Amino acid sequence: MSETEESPRKNSEYLLISCIRRHEREALSEVWYILSDLNSVKLKIRKLSIPSLALLEVVDHSSIDSVALIKRYVEEKGNLFMTLKVKPFHRLINTEEEVIVKETSLLANERLDHDDRWRINVKKRHTQLSSRLLIEKIAREIRVGSVDLHHPSKLVEVDILGKWTGIGVIPPEAIYSNPDALTRSSIIYY
Numbered sequence: 001m002s003e004t005e006e007s008p009r010k011n012s013e014y015l016l017i018s019c020i021r022r023h024e025r026e027a028l029s030e031v032w033y034i035l036s037d038l039n040s041v042k043l044k045i046r047k048l049s050i051p052s053l054a055l056l057e058v059v060d061h062s063s064i065d066s067v068a069l070i071k072r073y074v075e076e077k078g079n080l081f082m083t084l085k086v087k088p089f090h091r092l093i094n095t096e097e098e099v100i101v102k103e104t105s106l107l108a109n110e111r112l113d114h115d116d117r118w119r120i121n122v123k124k125r126h127t128q129l130s131s132r133l134l135i136e137k138i139a140r141e142i143r144v145g146s147v148d149l150h151h152p153s154k155l156v157e158v159d160i161l162g163k164w165t166g167i168g169v170i171p172p173e174a175i176y177s178n179p180d181a182l183t184r185s186s187i188i189y190y
Contacts, residue, residue, distance in 0.1 A: 011059060011060050012044075012057045012058060012059050012060075012092075013057075013058050013061070013062060013063035013066075013088065013089060013090055013091075014046070014055060014056065014057055014058065014063055014088070014089040014090075014091075014092050014166055015031065015055070015056040015058060015063055015066060015067065015086050015087070015088055015089070016053065016054075016055055016085075016086070016087045016088075016089060016159055016161075016166055017031055017053065017054040017055070017056060017083055017085070017086050018052055018053055018083075018084045018085040018086075018087075019052055019053070019054065019082050019083055019084055020052070020082050020084065021051050021052045022051070023082040024048075024051075024052070024053070024054045025054075026081070026082040027054055027080075027082040027083040027084075028045060028054045028056060030080045030081065030082055030083050031056060031070065031080075031083060031086060032056070034069060034070055034073045035056075035058070035066055035069060035070070041058060041059075041060075041061045041066070042058075042059035042060060042061075043056055043057065043058060043059070044056070044057040044059065045057070046092075046164075048161055048162070048164075049126075049162065050125050050126065050161060050162065053125070053161065055092075055161065055164075055166070057092075062088075063088030063089060063090065063168070064088045064170060064171075064174045066088065067086050067087075067088050067174055067175065067176050068174075070086055070176050071176050074176070074178075079178055079180045080178055083176075083178055084177070084178055085175065085176060085177050085178065086175070086176040087157065087159070087166075087168075087170075087175050087176075088168055088170055088174055088175075089157065089159070089166035089167060089168040090107060090111070090167065090168045090169065091103060091107060091166070091167050091168070092164050092165070092166055092167075093164070093165050093167060094163065094164070094165070095127060095129070095160055095161075095162065095163050095164060095165045097129055097133075097134065097137075099165075100129075100134060100138075100158060100160075100165055100167070101134065101137045101138055101141065102141075103167060104138050104156065104158055104167045105138050105141030105142055107156075107167055107168070107169055108138070108141075108142045108144075108156050108169050109141075109142060109143055109144055110169075111154075111169035112142065112144045112145045112154060112156075112169060113144065113145065114144050114145060115145070116144065116145035116146075116153050116154045117145060117146055117147070117148030117151065117152050117153045117154070118142070118145050118146070118147065118148065118152050118153070118154045118155070118156055118169075119147065119148060119149050119152040119154075119155055119156065120135045120138055120139060120155075120156040120158065121155055121156070121157050121158065122134050122135055122158045122159075122160070123158070123159045123160065124160040125159075125160060125161055125162065126160070126161070126162040127160045127162070129160065134158065138156065138158070142156070152172065153171065153172075154169055154170065154171055154172075155168075155169070155170055155171070155172055156168075156169050157169070157170060
């Protein structure tokens with residue numbers, strides 16, 4: 001497993017992995033192990049300086065399909081131990097308000113259908129940008145589908161991770177969550 005700080009590539013998608021604090025490498029190893037079984041999937045670790053988070057670059061493969069593989073593995077072989085959540089992203093962009101608004105609205109207009117119901121989620125780490133302002137500006141630029149805050153068919157995800165921001169338009173079921181890992185962590189590690 002090699003780590004990189006290179007600029008994002010066009011043929012890559014990303015997985016944001018949240019994990020038990022101080023166990024980022026173990027969580028990356030769990031996900032790496034599952035996805036490396038597929039010969040066609042190339043993986044790269046992206047450096048993040050945020051505790052409990054790790055970023056995995058998936059080259060020439062869908063991040064949503066990668067999460068589906070993780071879910072299938074868990075169903076067949078059992079839960080992961082250190083990984084709490086895996087969220088797919090289509091792109092990794094610079095954390096600048098104008099770039100986030102432009103790229104997220106372009107992606108949403110590309111990937112949403114007219115009958116989709118969507119909600120924008122913004123999670124921020126290491127930034128002073130306003131979530132409310134970002135949501136308002138992005139929503140004004142989305143021309144397809146309709147807003148549904150309670151039962152969306154798609155999530156427009158914006159995760160600000162310091163100098164990088166992950167964006168994606170995903171169905172809610174495309175996120176892997178592991179409630180057992182959090183319970184185990186409170187028993188074993190705290």
